[in-house]
Amino acid sequence: MQYTPLAEYGAIGDGNTVALVGRDGSIDWCPFPHVESPSVFAAILDADRGGRFAVRPTSSFESVQRYRDRTTVLETTFRTADGEATVTDFMPVAEATESDDPLPAVYRRLECEDGPLEFEVQFEPRFDYAREVPEIEPTAEGVVALGDDERAVLSSDLPIEPSADGHGVSATVTLETGEQRWLALGYGEEIPFSPAAHRETLQRTVDYWQEWVHDCDGTDCPVGGRWHDLAVRSALVLKLLIHQETGAVCAAPTTSLPEDLGGVRNWDYRYNWIRDAAFTVRSLSELGHLAEARSYFQLCLDHCRQHDPAAVPPVYGLHGGGDLEERVLDHLEGYRGSAPVRIGNAARDQHQLDVYGELILAIYEAVRYGQPVTPDDWAVMCDLIDYVCEGWDEPDAGIWEVRSDPQQFVYSKVMCWTALDRGIELAETADGIDAPLERWRTCRADVRAAILERGFSERTNSFVRAFGDDDTLDSANLLVPVVGFLPPDDERVQGTIDATIDRLVTDDGLVRRYEGDDGLPGTDSPFVVSSFWLVTALALAGRTEEATERFEAILEYTSPLGLLAEAVDPETGDQRGNFPQAYSHIGLLNAALALADADRSSAGSSAPLGREESLEDLDASTEIVRRPTRSE
The missing domain is CATH 1.50.10.10 (Glycosyltransferase)
Known part of the structure; x- marks a missing residue:
């Protein structure tokens, strides 16, 4: 299989780990639960055996990626001869959930803007840097990948089920104009499937990043202008x-x-x-x-x-x-x-x-x-x-x-x-x-x-x-x-x-x-x-x-x-x-x-x-303290 150029990846994360999502709709790198943990998807290091989680059209397509304005929420838009659809990928930070210790998770929303359009789902987790091929079993709302001491649960309103060899998922679905579908991947535990709750989590994630990111009105900005x-x-x-x-x-x-x-x-x-x-x-x-x-x-x-x-x-x-x-x-x-x-x-x-x-x-x-x-x-x-x-x-x-x-x-x-x-x-x-x-x-x-x-x-x-x-x-x-x-x-x-x-x-x-x-x-x-x-x-x-x-x-x-x-x-x-x-x-x-x-x-x-500026403005005390700068 071919390797995706690095410039065609977007990065999403939750403050614990980071996943790389290709312009072809494939998550080719993701360690769980932390960025220094062993990978669950590592196709970027071995396209055949590393493991991936792909969502993309079944027919030839062109695609473009962009981030939601001032966020790390990633949107990949696919265009084919038949229509257009967008996959929105994000990992919710703690502040975007109702839990102080949220489960590590990847959310993928598939939305068809111009259909009908056929999509495929390829879910092939490979635990411990692909040293362990998990067994895939069905659940009430999707599938679970089971390793010796790891599990990853994929829930969705798409018709997904284990492949014949029991080591992955390969499914297709046709979306009509205006139709939305969700996939929620939880590491360790299942993410309760609820499109309404997922939409709220997405909005909270967008709000979190837009509230955190540097903002200015164009005056006295340390990096104002073209850059x-x-x-x-x-x-x-x-x-x-x-x-x-x-x-x-x-x-x-x-x-x-x-x-x-x-x-x-x-x-x-x-x-x-x-x-x-x-x-x-x-x-x-x-x-x-x-x-x-x-x-x-x-x-x-x-x-x-x-x-x-x-x-x-x-x-x-x-x-x-x-x-x-x-x-x-x-x-x-x-x-x-x-x-x-x-x-x-x-x-x-x-x-x-x-x-x-x-x-x-x-x-x-x-x-x-x-x-x-x-x-x-x-x-x-x-x-x-x-x-x-x-x-x-x-x-x-x-x-x-x-x-x-x-x-x-x-x-x-x-x-x-x-x-x-x-x-x-x-x-x-x-x-x-x-x-x-x-x-x-x-x-x-x-x-x-x-x-x-x-x-x-x-x-x-x-x-x-x-x-x-x-x-x-x-x-x-x-x-x-x-x-x-x-x-x-x-x-x-x-x-x-x-x-x-x-x-x-x-x-x-x-x-x-x-x-x-x-x-x-x-x-x-x-x-x-x-x-x-x-x-x-x-x-x-x-x-x-x-x-x-x-x-x-x-x-x-x-x-x-x-x-x-x-x-x-x-x-x-x-x-x-x-x-x-x-x-x-x-x-x-x-x-x-x-x-x-x-x-x-x-x-x-x-x-x-x-x-x-000189540190002569430090307060005279046992604690070294400087007067606030323009950034404060």
């Missing part, structure tokens, strides 16, 4: 990826979608990476979603309390620890034959120094938006910053989590400087807290001197990938002005931008991550977030016209629904890697914010992340 709708969609993607129970942000809702077709760079991204923290906090806060930003801030600190500062893992399960042991599912062929299919992620055991800077920067950003830091919080932060003083000059796996030997990555050192810099500023501007400021200032100066002496190459007029390199680039160094290590107009920043454009940018304007060995065979595709980093750096540097042109060029790769994967195939322009990717949408949001700030500035530039 507003894409920024709003990116915020909705991030919300889909935030676990409602813990506040953790999963990097993506999928596993093993390849960075390079046929290659081995296939990873499980259904976990929470600390490095997403600072940029997630800023982008959500700027759009007014302070509760999510503050929740993530507290989550990061809670993680750090559980570990010695020298052993803080860079990635966690969405419920805290969890089993992240990396394993291979040999029975699945992988998306378009790209094996191996992996679950778990060995990056949990890596030493990544940059996460300390990203964590402290996230806390600093949260403080700017009104989050109080208690004395207990400050004690955790001090321990982290003290460790940076001790360990900043160690080699590590870096932001790109290389599987080669650890190196002295320049970006890791920049983020160590950032941890010290923001920690010092917090300590200097708040009363009632103690910090070894003299030690921190001395260390900050040492880190800065080492970066400028050993991390910048006169030969390339650019920051390089690692200490000792003379001619190897890394797109992460585009963040040097973003975190305020050097001002955007510094010649070394401008040289790094120009070297990146000359060496890492493809003919289509996409940015590759880095040069040099990473311990893996093959090559990866240009990364979306790196491309947005270039836009942000250009905007900060006052090169606004160039930044705008590059931003608009990157946006050409967004899906028709405004979704982005991790990477883009430079040959075909197809999206690659896990989908949709939080880091890509965070990059889009922050690039849009940087361009909007540049447009508002007569000088055409903006301040680095977290430096738009």
